[in-house]
Amino acid sequence: MPSARVLIDGPSELVFDYAYPQDLPVLPGCRVRVPLRNRAASGTVLSIGSDQDLGFALRELNALIDPEPLITSQLLELAQWIAHYYGSSLESVIRSLLPEAVRNEENSAKTRKSVFLLKPPSNDEISAIQRRAPRQADILQALSHEENGRLFLTDLPQGSSATVKTLVKLGWVTIEDEEVRREPDADSQEELIESQPLTLNAEQQLAWQATCEAIDSPDKPLLLLGVTGSGKTEVYLQAARYALDQGKSVLILVPEISLTPQTVRHFKSRFAACKEQIAVLHSHLSQGERFDEWHRIRRGQARIVIGARSAIFAPLLNLGFIVVDEEHENSYKQDTSPRYHARDIAVLRAKKESCAILLGSATPSLESFHNARQGKYQLLRLPHRADGQSMPIVRVVDMRLEQQKQKNTNTIFSDKLRQAMEQRLERGEQSILFLNRRGFARSLQCHSCGHVIQCPHCSFALTYHRTDERLMCHVCGYQAIVPRKCPSCQDPGIALQGYGTQKVEEVLTKLLPKARFARIDADIMRKKNTLRDTLLAFKAKKIDILIGTQMIAKGLHFPNVTLVGILNADIGLHIPDFRASERTFQLLTQVAGRAGRGELEGEVFVQTCTPHAPCIQYARRHDFDGFSEQELEFRREFHFPPYERCSVLTVRSTHERRAEFTLQTLHRRLAETPPPHMQISDPLPSPLIKSHGQFRFQITLRHPNARALTRHVQEVLKKTSLPEDVIATFDMDALSFS
Numbered sequence: 001m002p003s004a005r006v007l008i009d010g011p012s013e014l015v016f017d018y019a020y021p022q023d024l025p026v027l028p029g030c031r032v033r034v035p036l037r038n039r040a041a042s043g044t045v046l047s048i049g050s051d052q053d054l055g056f057a058l059r060e061l062n063a064l065i066d067p068e069p070l071i072t073s074q075l076l077e078l079a080q081w082i083a084h085y086y087g088s089s090l091e092s093v094i095r096s097l098l099p100e101a102v103r104n105e106e107n108s109a110k111t112r113k114s115v116f117l118l119k120p121p122s123n124d125e126i127s128a129i130q131r132r133a134p135r136q137a138d139i140l141q142a143l144s145h146e147e148n149g150r151l152f153l154t155d156l157p158q159g160s161s162a163t164v165k166t167l168v169k170l171g172w173v174t175i176e177d178e179e180v181r182r183e184p185d186a187d188s189q190e191e192l193i194e195s196q197p198l199t200l201n202a203e204q205q206l207a208w209q210a211t212c213e214a215i216d217s218p219d220k221p222l223l224l225l226g227v228t229g230s231g232k233t234e235v236y237l238q239a240a241r242y243a244l245d246q247g248k249s250v251l252i253l254v255p256e257i258s259l260t261p262q263t264v265r266h267f268k269s270r271f272a273a274c275k276e277q278i279a280v281l282h283s284h285l286s287q288g289e290r291f292d293e294w295h296r297i298r299r300g301q302a303r304i305v306i307g308a309r310s311a312i313f314a315p316l317l318n319l320g321f322i323v324v325d326e327e328h329e330n331s332y333k334q335d336t337s338p339r340y341h342a343r344d345i346a347v348l349r350a351k352k353e354s355c356a357i358l359l360g361s362a363t364p365s366l367e368s369f370h371n372a373r374q375g376k377y378q379l380l381r382l383p384h385r386a387d388g389q390s391m392p393i394v395r396v397v398d399m400r401l402e403q404q405k406q407k408n409t410n411t412i413f414s415d416k417l418r419q420a421m422e423q424r425l426e427r428g429e430q431s432i433l434f435l436n437r438r439g440f441a442r443s444l445q446c447h448s449c450g451h452v453i454q455c456p457h458c459s460f461a462l463t464y465h466r467t468d469e470r471l472m473c474h475v476c477g478y479q480a481i482v483p484r485k486c487p488s489c490q491d492p493g494i495a496l497q498g499y500g501t502q503k504v505e506e507v508l509t510k511l512l513p514k515a516r517f518a519r520i521d522a523d524i525m526r527k528k529n530t531l532r533d534t535l536l537a538f539k540a541k542k543i544d545i546l547i548g549t550q551m552i553a554k555g556l557h558f559p560n561v562t563l564v565g566i567l568n569a570d571i572g573l574h575i576p577d578f579r580a581s582e583r584t585f586q587l588l589t590q591v592a593g594r595a596g597r598g599e600l601e602g603e604v605f606v607q608t609c610t611p612h613a614p615c616i617q618y619a620r621r622h623d624f625d626g627f628s629e630q631e632l633e634f635r636r637e638f639h640f641p642p643y644e645r646c647s648v649l650t651v652r653s654t655h656e657r658r659a660e661f662t663l664q665t666l667h668r669r670l671a672e673t674p675p676p677h678m679q680i681s682d683p684l685p686s687p688l689i690k691s692h693g694q695f696r697f698q699i700t701l702r703h704p705n706a707r708a709l710t711r712h713v714q715e716v717l718k719k720t721s722l723p724e725d726v727i728a729t730f731d732m733d734a735l736s737f738s
C-alpha cells in the first residue's frame with residue numbers, strides 16, 4: 001500500500017505516516033483528513049512513500065479534503081531546495097509555505113445565504129402581485145433593482161424569510177450559499193483614485209523596455225540600480241502593467257508592509273480600476289482574511305500580490321514578473337527556522353517558474369552587485385532623479401571638534417545642524433532627524449581623536465563584554481583588556497557612548513521651543529496606526545521636525561523636506577560584523593535620499609567622529625560604484641561574502657557552562673574533518689551573550705560552497721546528542737552576528 005507523510009495541522013507540528021488505497025489520488029501538497037489517536041485531524045501531505053519495509057501496519061487516512069494539491073509542484077520543489085540549502089526540516093518550510101491560517105480548517109470560507117432572482121418580473125406582473133401579496137412584490141422589486149438580481153437574505157427586511165420561501169416555491173427566486181470575501185481593507189475610509197502612468201524619461205524608458213523584454217522571454221535576473229528619487233516605482237508599475245496585459249500575474253515584495261505604506265498605495269491606486277485583483281499580504285490580516293486572500297491568489301482571482309518576506313510563497317498562477325523592492329534590506333531574511341532570504345528565494349522561484357525578476361535599490365547588496373559585475377544579472381541604471389532635481393548636498397560634520405568646542409563629550413547637535421534647523425523653521429520647510437540605533441554591541445571610541453579600538457588581525461572593532469570586562473574580536477577570537485586611555489592619543493576620555501530618540505526629543509525641546517516635532521521609533525510604533533497618522537500629519541505640514549530611527553529610512557517621499565540630519569553616523573560602523581561598512585553606507589545614502597525630493601534643494605548633515613571612514617565619504621559623494629569597488633576588494637581579501645558563504649552556528653541554554661561546553665564539542669567535531677577550504681572561528685560568546693534568559697555562544701563558518709557547508713554542519717549536528725536544555729541553530733548566509 002502506498003503511504004503519505006502528513007504534517008498535522010495545529011501548533012504541535014506533528015508528522016505521521018498513513019497508508020491509503022492505491023486508487024486515491026494523493027499527491028504531495030494535498031490536504032487530507034486523518035485519524036489521530038482517538039480523534040480526527042487534518043493535515044498536509046509532505047511526501048509519498050510505501051509502507052512495505054516498515055514491518056508494521058500504518059493507519060489509513062480518512063479522506064482527501066481538496067481534490068487537487070494546495071501546493072503547486074513548483075513550490076514544493078522550492079520547499080525541498082530551501083530545506084536542503086538552509087539545513088531546516090521540510091516540515092518547517094511547509095509551515096512557512098502554507099500559512100497556519102490556510103491549513104486550519106476553522107478558517108475555511110465564509111458563506112452567507114443569498115437570494116437570486118430567476119427571471120425579472122414585468123411591470124404588469126409586479127402590479128398583479130402587489131395587489132395580492134405586497135411583501136412578495138417588495139422583495140421582487142428590491143431584487144430587480146440590484147445589478148445582478150442578488151441580495152443577501154440578511155439584507156432584506158426582518159421577517160422576510162417566510163415570504164422568500166414562498167417566492168422559491170412560486171419559481172421566482174432561489175436561495176444559494178454564496179462565499180463572501182473577508183476583505184482586509186473593507187473598513188478603511190481611504191478612497192483610491194486611479195493614478196495615470198507618467199511619461200517615462202529616457203533612462204526609465206530603457207529600464208522599462210529591458211524589463212518588458214525579460215517578461216516576454218525571461219533570462220537573467222535584472223538589477224535596477226537607481227539613485228533615491230530616480231523613479232524606480234514608476235518602472236515597477238509600468239512593467240507590472242505590461243505583465244498583466246500579457247495575461248501574467250505579478251508579485252511585488254517590499255521589506256515591510258507597515259513601513260512602506262507609500263509603495264503599497266502607489267500600486268493600489270495605479271491598479272484601482274481592477275482593485276479586486278490585488279491582494280496585499282501583511283501581518284495584520286486576521287486568520288479568515290488571510291485564508292480568503294490566499295485562496296483568491298490560488299484560484300487566479302488575485303493577480304497582483306504585494307507582500308513582505310513570506311509573500312514569496314504566494315501561490316500565484318502563471319507568474320510572469322517578480323519585483324524585489326529595496327532588495328538590500330535585511331528584513332528579507334527570516335530570523336527563525338527556516339532562515340531563508342526572500343530575495344534569494346525569489347531569484348530561484350523566477351528561474352523555476354521561468355518568469356522575469358527585477359531587484360531594485362539605490363544601494364544594492366554587494367551580493368547582488370557582484371552578480372551583476374560577473375554578468376549573472378543584467379544591470380540597469382537610473383543615475384538621475386526623475387524630476388530633474390540634483391542630489392542633496394551632503395556635509396560631514398566632525399563631532400570631535402564639536403565636542404571640544406561645546407566642552408561636552410555627549411553632544412547631540414552640532415552648531416551647524418542647529419543653525420540649519422532654525423533656518424528651515426523660519427522658512428517653513430521641514431526637517432528629518434535620524435538616529436542610528438543599529439546594534440547594541442558596543443565598541444570603545446576615544447572622544448578626543450575618534451580612535452576606535454580594533455582587532456589587530458581582522459580590522460574589525462572589538463566588542464566590549466561587560467560580564468568579564470574584556471574586549472573581544474568576533475571574527476578570530478582575539479581578546480584584550482579594556483585600556484584606561486586611548487592607545488592613539490593617550491587621552492583618558494575613551495568610553496562607550498550612546499543616546500536614544502527620547503533624549504534627542506528632550507534636548508530639542510529646549511533648543512527649539514517653537515518647533516513642532518514628532519518621534520517615530522519602535523516604542524511609538526506599537527500602537528496601531530501611529531506611524532500612518534504621524535506620516536500623514538508630517539505630509540500635511542503639521543509637524544516641523546520628524547525624529548526617527550531606521551524606520552524612517554525607507555522609501556518615504558516628502559517634497560517639503562529640505563534638511564536631513566544624521567545624528568550619529570558612527571554607531572553601527574564599529575560593530576563586529578563584516579557588513580558594518582556596507583550597512584552604514586546604505587543607511588546614510590537612503591536617509592540622505594529623503595532630502596530635496598521636491599522643487600527645493602536638499603541638504604544633509606552627517607555627524608560623525610570618524611569623518612574619514614570610506615563608507616561615509618563615499619556616501620557623501622553619492623558614489624555607489626566607488627564604495628562597492630573598495631568594499632568588494634576587502635571582502636575578497638578577507639574571504640567574506642559575496643566571495644565566500646558565511647554562516648553562524650549558535651548554541652543557547654539557560655545553563656551558561658552547558659551551552660559553552662556543547663559549542664566547544666561541536667567546534668572540535670566541525671574542525672576534525674572539515675571540507676577543504678572551510679574557515680572556522682573559535683567558539684565565542686555571542687555579542688548578545690544573554691537573551692531571553694539564555695546564554696548564547698557561537699561559531700562563524702565560511703566556505704566557498706553553501707551546500708558543502710550546510711551538509712558538514714548538519715552531519716556533525718546529527719551525530720552529536722545535545723543536552724536536553726541546549727538548543728543549536730544554524731544560520732546559512734547569516735546577516736546578523738549578534
Ligand code: ADP
Nearest residue numbers: 198199200201228229230231232233234386387
Ligand atoms: P525611487 O523609488 O527611485 O526613490 P520614486 O519612485 O519615489 O523614486 O520617485 C520619485 C518621484 O519622482 C516621485 O514623486 C515620482 O512620482 C516622480 N517621478 C517618477 N517618474 C517620473 C517621470 N517619468 N516624470 C516625472 N516624475 C516622475
Ligand code: ZN
Nearest residue numbers: 455458473476
Ligand atoms: Zn580578529
